[in-house]
Amino acid sequence: MGNKETVFNSSVKNKKDSFFKSIKKGLKSDLRNHLIQSLKDRWFLSTIIFLITLAVSLLLIANIKNIEMITQLLVSKSVVDVVSNEDSLDKLKELLVRNGIKQSDIDLAMSLIGDRLDDLDKDAFIQDMIKTFFYSNVNYNGKDLYITFWSMDLTLYKLIYIMIADIGGILLGSYVVFVISGWVAQAYESKIRKQLIEKLIDQDVHYFSENKIGELIGTLVKDSQVLSKHVKEAPVNYCLSFVTVAISCAMLFHINWQLALCIFALLGICVGLVLLFILITNQSTKNIHKLSQKLDNDLNEKVYSIRLIKSSGTFNQEKDAFNRQIYEVDKKNKAKLFLSEVSNGLIIGGIGSFAMASIIFGLFLFYNETQSLISIMTAFETGVVVMTLPIMQLRQVIADEPAARISARSVTSILNSIINIEKSSDLLFEEQVTSIKFNNITFKYPGDEKIILKDLNIKLEKNNKYAFVGPTGSGKSTIAKLILRFYDPSTGEIVINNNSKLNKIDLKSWLDKIGYVDQEPQILSGTIYDNIAYGLQDVSEEKVIDAAKKAKLHNLIMTWPDGYKTVLYERGAQLSGGQKQRLVIARLILKDPEILILDEATSALDNLVEAEIQAELEKLMVGRTTISIAHRLSTIRTFDKIFVIEPGVGIVQEGKFDELIKAEGLFKKLYETSN
Numbered sequence: 032m033g034n035k036e037t038v039f040n041s042s043v044k045n046k047k048d049s050f051f052k053s054i055k056k057g058l059k060s061d062l063r064n065h066l067i068q069s070l071k072d073r074w075f076l077s078t079i080i081f082l083i084t085l086a087v088s089l090l091l092i093a094n095i096k097n098i099e100m101i102t103q104l105l106v107s108k109s110v111v112d113v114v115s116n117e118d119s120l121d122k123l124k125e126l127l128v129r130n131g132i133k134q135s136d137i138d139l140a141m142s143l144i145g146d147r148l149d150d151l152d153k154d155a156f157i158q159d160m161i162k163t164f165f166y167s168n169v170n171y172n173g174k175d176l177y178i179t180f181w182s183m184d185l186t187l188y189k190l191i192y193i194m195i196a197d198i199g200g201i202l203l204g205s206y207v208v209f210v211i212s213g214w215v216a217q218a219y220e221s222k223i224r225k226q227l228i229e230k231l232i233d234q235d236v237h238y239f240s241e242n243k244i245g246e247l248i249g250t251l252v253k254d255s256q257v258l259s260k261h262v263k264e265a266p267v268n269y270c271l272s273f274v275t276v277a278i279s280c281a282m283l284f285h286i287n288w289q290l291a292l293c294i295f296a297l298l299g300i301c302v303g304l305v306l307l308f309i310l311i312t313n314q315s316t317k318n319i320h321k322l323s324q325k326l327d328n329d330l331n332e333k334v335y336s337i338r339l340i341k342s343s344g345t346f347n348q349e350k351d352a353f354n355r356q357i358y359e360v361d362k363k364n365k366a367k368l369f370l371s372e373v374s375n376g377l378i379i380g381g382i383g384s385f386a387m388a389s390i391i392f393g394l395f396l397f398y399n400e401t402q403s404l405i406s407i408m409t410a411f412e413t414g415v416v417v418m419t420l421p422i423m424q425l426r427q428v429i430a431d432e433p434a435a436r437i438s439a440r441s442v443t444s445i446l447n448s449i450i451n452i453e454k455s456s457d458l459l460f461e462e463q464v465t466s467i468k469f470n471n472i473t474f475k476y477p478g479d480e481k482i483i484l485k486d487l488n489i490k491l492e493k494n495n496k497y498a499f500v501g502p503t504g505s506g507k508s509t510i511a512k513l514i515l516r517f518y519d520p521s522t523g524e525i526v527i528n529n530n531s532k533l534n535k536i537d538l539k540s541w542l543d544k545i546g547y548v549d550q551e552p553q554i555l556s557g558t559i560y561d562n563i564a565y566g567l568q569d570v571s572e573e574k575v576i577d578a579a580k581k582a583k584l585h586n587l588i589m590t591w592p593d594g595y596k597t598v599l600y601e602r603g604a605q606l607s608g609g610q611k612q613r614l615v616i617a618r619l620i621l622k623d624p625e626i627l628i629l630d631e632a633t634s635a636l637d638n639l640v641e642a643e644i645q646a647e648l649e650k651l652m653v654g655r656t657t658i659s660i661a662h663r664l665s666t667i668r669t670f671d672k673i674f675v676i677e678p679g680v681g682i683v684q685e686g687k688f689d690e691l692i693k694a695e696g697l698f699k700k701l702y703e704t705s706n
């Protein structure tokens with residue numbers, strides 16, 4: 032028994048702790064930081080938003096007083112109407128007779144006071160009657176009923192004009208506030224997108240292996256939008272609700288504290304329950320977001336590998352897999368609605384029916400005080416409606432908050448991600464590259480224990496052609512990636528011209544000297560002209576055309592109706608493998624780099640096209656330092672030095688093609704198996 036109790040107590044304690052933790056976390060959330068930052072960024076506009084929101088709240092609240100005064104004047108008007116009516120006395124006599132008073136008694140009474148009635152100052156009588164039986168603040172001057180408020184004599188018509196002006200002010204104020212907060216949100220969304228793009232472009236290559244591209248794009252597109260929508264709506268609505276509730280609370284307590292206490296106790300219960308259900312649904316919102324992110328990512332991946340799906344005939348398999356995922360998200364979303372919509376129900380059904388609740392409370396409290404009932408209740412009704420309007424508006428903001436919180440977290444996690452490879456430096460590399468030296472390089476991919484390169488010591492010199500060969504996975508491409516600084520070595524250093532450490536020099540100034548061809552030619556959607564000139568500023572049209580001619584691409588381009596303005600599809604989908612490689616070579620020719628890094632540049636081509644492209648590359652290699660990673664050993668016959676790498680061992684042979692082919696070893700084996 033004691034044990035059970037301890038377990039129960041500790042589980043209650045844990046739940047309590049996690050409840051308070053989630054409240055604390057909520058207060059310190061990334062979302063809150065984003066909201067504050069967005070307001071700080073546009074502090075002037077934010078101040079205007081705050082002031083106009085304050086004014087709108089005051090205008091809303093002014094209606095409470097207005098309605099109270101209008102009701103008082105209307106009730107008083109009925110007194111004036113009755114007393115001023117010439118027939119009223121006769122009607123009163125008829126009424127008395129109908130209800131059992133003798134006509135003779137009435138005549139006797141009238142003979143006693145009848146003459147005096149002619150002398151009666153009717154206006155003073157009406158005034159007195161209203162003040163005695165109804166409202167002490169209502170005055171009558173014989174023509175109009177009015178209430179003196181802040182030294183103004185307010186008649187019924189004046190109050191109606193004020194109300195119309197008030198409504199106009201609320202409309203205009205709300206419109207202006209939402210336009211301005213839209214600006215603030217739009218500016219923040221653009222800023223966030225800009226920062227995300229900058230961060231992702233600056234981010235290390237490794238980051239894109241660790242994080243899914245679909246999720247990153249989702250954050251860039253979807254999360255920044257969700258966040259900006261929240262930035263647009265949350266501050267205005269919270270501010271409007273807070274100010275309106277606070278001031279109307281003061282007014283309602285001033286009108287009648289007992290009734291106000293009942294309403295605010297009810298409001299407290301509803302708000303508490305809404306917050307509780309938001310916290311309860313938080314976890315399922317997170318789970319759904321994760322599932323949706325996975326769906327986005329898979330969709331992105333599958334569209335990217337559509338050729339694989341088409342060629343493997345896995346259409347139905349893929350459709351089924353997606354349908355399953357969509358069904359799962361759908362099911363979870365529907366299940367979540369049971370809990371999440373309780374908040375909506377509470378706001379619409381609970382807070383929305385406060386006006387009715389106030390009538391019920393009012394009836395109990397003022398059953399025997401009819402006059403109080405009419406004016407207090409009318410003012411109260413208005414007050415409650417005014418107070419609940421912004422809260423109803425806040426409903427959507429509250430419903431969207433969990434999703435906005437997750438989006439804020441995704442955005443923040445990208446923005447706060449650490450970049451290990453420093454790209455900019457004061458040390459610009461402007462001299463010619465005479466040597467690249469690998470000093471005791473050991474390399475492991477980040478987060479991976481496997482050593483890919485161990486104690487690597489090599490020197491690459493100007494105008495020579497170097498090749499790296501070896502079985503698959505031996506680390507050839509990794510060497511190219513280290514020279515391009517996709518990664519920094521785990522230990523050891525790469526030294527340029529015997530005096531500059533590669534990780535200390537400005538990366539752009541270094542990459543300006545390198546032309547890199549990947550296994551998969553990198554082609555962007557855009558015109559063929561822009562693709563050739565990619566990354567270069569101020570290149571003349573003549574030079575672009577000249578480069579295309581040298582890469583044997585010009586004649587093909589001229590057969591297209593739009594010539595150099597032809598827009599390429601994504602990844603150059605309408606080009607053949609050979610045409611893509613020629614485009615990349617044209618880009619290299621135009622860039623005219625000192626160093627060429629060719630990572631299996633021709634491996635995807637057939638023999639005939641490969642021979643043609645190889646010939647273009649050979650021409651390009653003249654007078655440059657070339658680093659080639661080659662599977663086809665025939666392409667490196669004329670190279671100055673070939674490094675042979677064995678996986679897990681490192682460089683096991685080096686020398687010229689003719690020397691290596693004669694020696695017993697890995698190179699000979701590779702050569703024999705490739706033929």
Ligand SMILES: Nc1ncnc2c1ncn2[C@@H]1O[C@H](COP(=O)(O)OP(=O)(O)OP(=O)(O)O)[C@@H](O)[C@H]1O
Nearest residue numbers: 240476479483501502503504505506507508509510
């Ligand atoms: N981003 C990465 N994260 C972790 N390991 C990686 C990463 N990229 C490559 N590797 C591993 O590093 C090793 C060397 O890869 P690398 O691409 O350099 O080999 P390679 O010799 O160029 O192979 P191939 O001839 O097949 O292109 C491989 O075992 C590979 O699995």
